[in-house]
Amino acid sequence: xxxxxxxxxxxxxxxxxxxxxxxxxxxxxxxxxxxxxxxxxxxxxxxxxxxxxxxxxxxxxxxxxxxxxxxxxxxxxxxxxxxxxxxxxxxxxxxxxxxxxxxxxxxxxxxxxxxxxxxxxxxxxxxxxxxxxxxxxxxxxxxxxxxxxxxxxx
Amino acid sequence: xxxxxxxxxxxxxxxxxxxxxxxxxxxxxxxxxxxxxxxxxxxxxxxxxxxxxxxxxxxxxxxxxxxxxxxxxxxxxxxxxxxxxxxxxxxxxxxxxxxxxxxxxxxxxxxxxxxxxxxxxxxxxxxxxxxxxxxxxxxxxxxxxxxxxxxxxx
DNA sequence: CCTTCTCCGACCGCATAGGTAGGATTTGAG
DNA sequence: CTCAAATCCTACCTATGCGGTCGGAGAAGG
Numbered sequence: 324x325x326x327x328x329x330x331x332x333x334x335x336x337x338x339x340x341x342x343x344x345x346x347x348x349x350x351x352x353x354x355x356x357x358x359x360x361x362x363x364x365x366x367x368x369x370x371x372x373x374x375x376x377x378x379x380x381x382x383x384x385x386x387x388x389x390x391x392x393x394x395x396x397x398x399x400x401x402x403x404x405x406x407x408x409x410x411x412x413x414x415x416x417x418x419x420x421x422x423x424x425x426x427x428x429x430x431x432x433x434x435x436x437x438x439x440x441x442x443x444x445x446x447x448x449x450x451x452x453x454x455x456x457x458x459x460x461x462x463x464x465x466x467x468x469x470x471x472x473x474x475x476x477x
Numbered sequence: 478x479x480x481x482x483x484x485x486x487x488x489x490x491x492x493x494x495x496x497x498x499x500x501x502x503x504x505x506x507x508x509x510x511x512x513x514x515x516x517x518x519x520x521x522x523x524x525x526x527x528x529x530x531x532x533x534x535x536x537x538x539x540x541x542x543x544x545x546x547x548x549x550x551x552x553x554x555x556x557x558x559x560x561x562x563x564x565x566x567x568x569x570x571x572x573x574x575x576x577x578x579x580x581x582x583x584x585x586x587x588x589x590x591x592x593x594x595x596x597x598x599x600x601x602x603x604x605x606x607x608x609x610x611x612x613x614x615x616x617x618x619x620x621x622x623x624x625x626x627x628x629x630x631x
Numbered sequence: 632c633c634t635t636c637t638c639c640g641a642c643c644g645c646a647t648a649g650g651t652a653g654g655a656t657t658t659g660a661g
Numbered sequence: 662c663t664c665a666a667a668t669c670c671t672a673c674c675t676a677t678g679c680g681g682t683c684g685g686a687g688a689a690g691g
Contacts, residue, residue, distance in 0.1 A: 326605075327679065331598050338597045358636065372681055374638075381638095391689025392635040407601055443492045443621050444485050447561055450616065451480075454608040462604065467597050481648060512667060526650055528669075535669095545658025546666045638687070648677080656669070661662100 326415060333376040333414040334407070334467070335366050340386065341402040341468040356388070356395030376414060383413035402468060408459035418456055480569060487530040487568040488561070488621070489520050494540065495556040495622040510542070510549030530568060537567035556622060562613035572610055 339362050344354050359377060363370035377396060380386045385405060386396045398405065412418055493516050498508050513531060517524035531550060534540045539559060540550045552559070566572060 326602075329679080332680095334598045334601065356636095360636080369681060371683075375681090378638075388637060389689085390635095390637045390687075392633095393690065394636045394688080396637090444488045447488065447616060447621060448480075450612050451609060454612040455605060458604050458608040462601060467601060483648075486649095510667095514667075523650065525652080529650090532669080542668060543658085544656075544668045546664095547659060548657080548667045550668090632691100634689100634691085636687105636689080639685085641683085641685105643682080644680095646677105646679085649675090651674075652672085654670085654672105656667100658667080659665090661664085 326411070329376060330411050330414045332366075332368055332373060333380060334410055335368070336362055336373060336377060336396075337380065337385070337398070337405070337410055337464055338468050339366060340396060340398050341464050344398055344402065354397065356393070356397050358395040361395075379413050380410070383409065385409060385413055398464075402465035403463055405464040406460050407462045407464065407467070408456060410464065411459055418452060418459070480565070483530060484565050484568045486520075486522055486527060487534060488564055489522070490516055490527060490531060490550075491534065491539070491552070491559070491564055491618055492622050493520060494550060494552050495618050498552055498556065508551065510547070510551050512547075512549040515549075533567050534564070537563065539564060539567055552618075556619040557617055559618040560614050561616045561618065561621070562610060564618065565613055572606065572613070 336359075340357060343357055359373055360370055362368075363373050377386065381388055381396075384399050387399045388394065388396050408418070490513075494511060497511055513527055514524055516522075517527050531540065535542055535550075538553050541553045542548065542550050562572070
């Protein structure tokens with residue numbers, strides 16, 4: 324049971340972008356765009372692979388791009404306004420802990436095996452999914468990039 | 478992001494066993510052993526595959542087996558005493574949301590990329606993993622098999 | 632026009648999931 | 662004693678997705 328590195332790499336890209344935009348107030352996203360190449364360099368990740376990931380982020384409208392020389396990416400919204408749930412969902416797809424459970428937009432879970440008897444496991448997956456989504460929603464990109472906080476662990 | 482059907486199938490087997498042992502008080506596990514074949518039949522799952530899963534459950538000492546004719550499986554402990562965290566861990570392996578985070582027995586999380594700078598994502602994975610494990614620990618097999626409860630959702 | 636980028640599709644090797652097959656072994660029942 | 666029902670174990674197969682690479686087509690600045 325895991326998230327894949329897609330989520331990790333993608334989040335690192337987002338975090339990198341957030342850190343750079345953090346010049347003044349941490350609210351203004353529209354600084355100079357940052358090239359994926361420089362991010363790949365800094366984070367030690369393969370550029371070609373990041374391109375795939377960042378495409379998902381763009382389709383989810385979490386980043387904006389400028390093409391051509393001196394192009395690159397910027398956050399589409401301030402980091403304080405981007406929840407990790409959005410980011411993870413964009414990268415990994417739906418946050419459904421198991422096949423038979425699907426989250427129809429938004430939030431409501433249904434079990435495809437409904438009918439006869441709902442599989443007894445549904446209650447479990449529902450709760451697990453709920454707790455994941457909840458913690459993912461409670462955390463913004465800004466929380467990630469500011470490790471110098473009140474550190475509300477656990 | 479998902480649990481695999483390994484978890485689902487395995488849990489359904491456990492739930493099936495728990496339901497049968499539920500004759501009197503719900504605490505006595507040692508009734509007649511139930512054959513995997515009958516479970517596979519009842520749940521509509523491939524027997525040969527369940528054998529693999531139930532092996533994991535046995536190695537984790539969650540079920541006990543009796544071989545030979547009229548053999549089968551029984552819960553090793555009362556259902557009220559088996560947490561879903563144990564079951565899922567037995568079936569899926571460690572509950573670590575991402576590669577770089579490993580849970581050294583027990584509970585303490587460490588990031589293999591520690592050193593230079595801990596990856597900014599660690600805080601996130603730590604929380605997510607915590608919330609998964611917590612909800613998995615709070616739920617027993619008995620909770621699953623008794624859908625007629627006070628239904629403490631969310 | 633040339634370089635620097637974003638974009639896009641195709642491809643590849645590998646690991647794992649999901650499932651099958653076949654047999655060895657144990658045990659109760661006739 | 663023998664047969665059938667069951668667990669046990671090892672090996673294998675196939676499909677899918679992940680992590681990653683490649684080549685090239687567009688866009689924008691100098």
